[in-house]
Amino acid sequence: MAVNKHQQKSDATRRKLLEAALRIFARDGFEAARLEDIAAESGHTRGAFYANFDTKEDLFFALLEQQASERLKDLQQRLEKHDTTPARLRTLRACYLERAKDCPSMLLTLEFKLFALRHPKMRARLAAAHRRIRASLNYELLTKLLPSHPDAEQKEMDKILLEVLLVGLVLEHAYDPKRLSAKQTAATLGRAFDLLIAPQMLARATAVPVPSASPAVSKLRVAADRRAAR
Amino acid sequence: MAVNKHQQKSDATRRKLLEAALRIFARDGFEAARLEDIAAESGHTRGAFYANFDTKEDLFFALLEQQASERLKDLQQRLEKHDTTPARLRTLRACYLERAKDCPSMLLTLEFKLFALRHPKMRARLAAAHRRIRASLNYELLTKLLPSHPDAEQKEMDKILLEVLLVGLVLEHAYDPKRLSAKQTAATLGRAFDLLIAPQMLARATAVPVPSASPAVSKLRVAADRRAAR
Amino acid sequence: MAVNKHQQKSDATRRKLLEAALRIFARDGFEAARLEDIAAESGHTRGAFYANFDTKEDLFFALLEQQASERLKDLQQRLEKHDTTPARLRTLRACYLERAKDCPSMLLTLEFKLFALRHPKMRARLAAAHRRIRASLNYELLTKLLPSHPDAEQKEMDKILLEVLLVGLVLEHAYDPKRLSAKQTAATLGRAFDLLIAPQMLARATAVPVPSASPAVSKLRVAADRRAAR
């Protein structure tokens, strides 16, 4: 009992710290984020932080892993509710668009990348975490949707484009909402998803072949070529 | 004369400081960048910095303006060498792709945005600078290429997409060159340019109408729809 | 009974804490010694420490008293086994030499002195403890060996020299065993004991007078003079 209460309390503190860290890291960036602010935001003091994490960096990494695993778990649960591929695709699309609404998470994602870029010594650690995340997402979830993808390179490129657009547009929206409204952001991301992901998936699901050698960008090319050719 | 020499020397110092700042800010980010490192990189000491700038922030802003104006001047000069719209478009495209090779500049661009996002008090100053830059680019240069665009909102969205893809892909490439090679980066950016910019420009230039209600992404949709409809 | 068990357990914890404290304080010094390390070394946690002591200082003082009283008790028991003064002297000598082997205790002794020197407010407390110890050693034990010493000042000086040599040589040996071997340490201490203590004791014991006006060091002088006079 006593131990349980301790454990419970401890876990709650850790969770609160991670939540606070998300907000503060997103708000100020890794470097400018003050441990004191994070602790205060969590309703505790710096001491509580050091009871749960060793260093600022450790908190950052813990946050990275937690974010990824939570996202994964959530996605998994939501996908499992559907049986058909189209339904699953709609769910996937919804998740994608939802993420755009979670500005702190998006800024944090960007922060992770910048951090990795600027701390070569940490890249091994970060790369490992990233790879693990990507792997589990690939093999446990997406394989349910489409059993092995015909063009792995293409698929990777599509994912990159979706990630880049997601983070980039959210950043642009946060930076200047008048230039890029939330509605425009969502619409653009939706269309990008439809163009880059849906066709492939549906193609396989309905056995209608996608034009074979058309990587993400080649599709754009096709469209461009068509127009240019008129 | 003596004064001129002084002036020249001073200007040279300032230039060297700005060059060094570009490298260091890109390498370490605004917060982590040390004035001492910047000074050392420029071949001077901190004293030289304070002789030319008031604060770290001032240097950052000076860099922002210098980057933008240099880019603009360079673009202008290169465009002026061509008379036809297609030739100018090719030049524009080349400039776009070239920027992807200048990783420090791209990281700096990102840093500017993050800085603005996180320093609301500075946003006025930064927004002013940005607006000025964007304006001069629009009205002085692009108006030479296509006098007023039919769909301003669409054009803005295209620009956003190009910017987002440029910074995003360069970042991704810097982060993990194995995942996204330089070649893939260039190819993807080229295709995005072709799809988003060229058609509009050429359309106007050659008076061939672009499918009317197609915002940046709706074009993607079109492509997607076509495929899905088969 | 239950209370007894509790008591026993508690005592055991206290003892283990004191043992651990001896090692850690000797290893790291009072300032650098971490309560956590002491607790861990004792096989408990910090909580156990605070159940038995109020502050770090209290533990330090408790250790001082325990060390002294144990040493005293041990010496008493060993001396009581012998009836003749020479036998007792041999025992005393053996104890003296044995202490040189207990490096942690010696370092702790030094630490006590430094602590007292640097915490004037604590000197009263420490002096009291020290005086008590010294007194009990004098009056309860040594008076059995030689009932009151003719030259108290001289005796005190001899004791000081023995203490100083003991701690000093042990420290030197610990610091650089190659410069001063264990064997050399023991030999030197033995000779110092023989020169400074034994003669006085034996003198009184056998009623052979010691050269009257020879304070501890004057004896050295005598030896020196003799040699120089040859």
Added chain:
Amino acid sequence: MAVNKHQQKSDATRRKLLEAALRIFARDGFEAARLEDIAAESGHTRGAFYANFDTKEDLFFALLEQQASERLKDLQQRLEKHDTTPARLRTLRACYLERAKDCPSMLLTLEFKLFALRHPKMRARLAAAHRRIRASLNYELLTKLLPSHPDAEQKEMDKILLEVLLVGLVLEHAYDPKRLSAKQTAATLGRAFDLLIAPQMLARATAVPVPSASPAVSKLRVAADRRAAR
């Protein structure tokens, strides 16, 4: 000129910092000494400290070297004023006794040893410094006094005893001046010097042989034996 002034000022600051460090380290010990106190004692702020030293440890080492080299230089200068060995010996003796008056230096010496003992990683660095000091003292100075010593091991032991007595008695005096007065300290050290050093030196100087196999302690033994044998 400007550079000179800078240099001068800088050197002065450094010197003041070292002086302050001597006092504070001696007063509080290495661990408890606060950089802020040292800076304040020197009449500067912590910033001045960090302009002159990299870390607290570096200051400690710098102090060690400075102390040793100053002592050496001073000794050298004073010895050079005399031509005869007896005169030099008197000077050496005077220096030895003088050191006993410089309590901070003595406490610092002790602190150095404790530090080395407790920071194995630093021992290489410290040992190097110590060896250098000892070496230069041996070869450059003492060889002038007595060209090569017959019994090196014995000489080393004598030095150890003198060091140990010096530090130990000064500590004891500082700890309890009533127990050991300054006068007693000086007298005891003087006698120890006379017994341990003078005979050897004079023996060689006056070609009167010292009883061959009598190391420092054997002398004590001899004296002890004599007395015991009576």
Added chain:
DNA sequence: CATGAATGAGTGTTCATTCAT
């Protein structure tokens, strides 16, 4: 009694900034 999470004061160190030269 013992645990260990949490506190919070304290300290070494960094770094933008100032100023005498």
Added chain:
DNA sequence: GATGAATGAACACTCATTCAT
């Protein structure tokens, strides 16, 4: 204008101590 010593505010991190369990 440029130097570099010095300033001082800021911050990550440590650790003795407290307290709910």
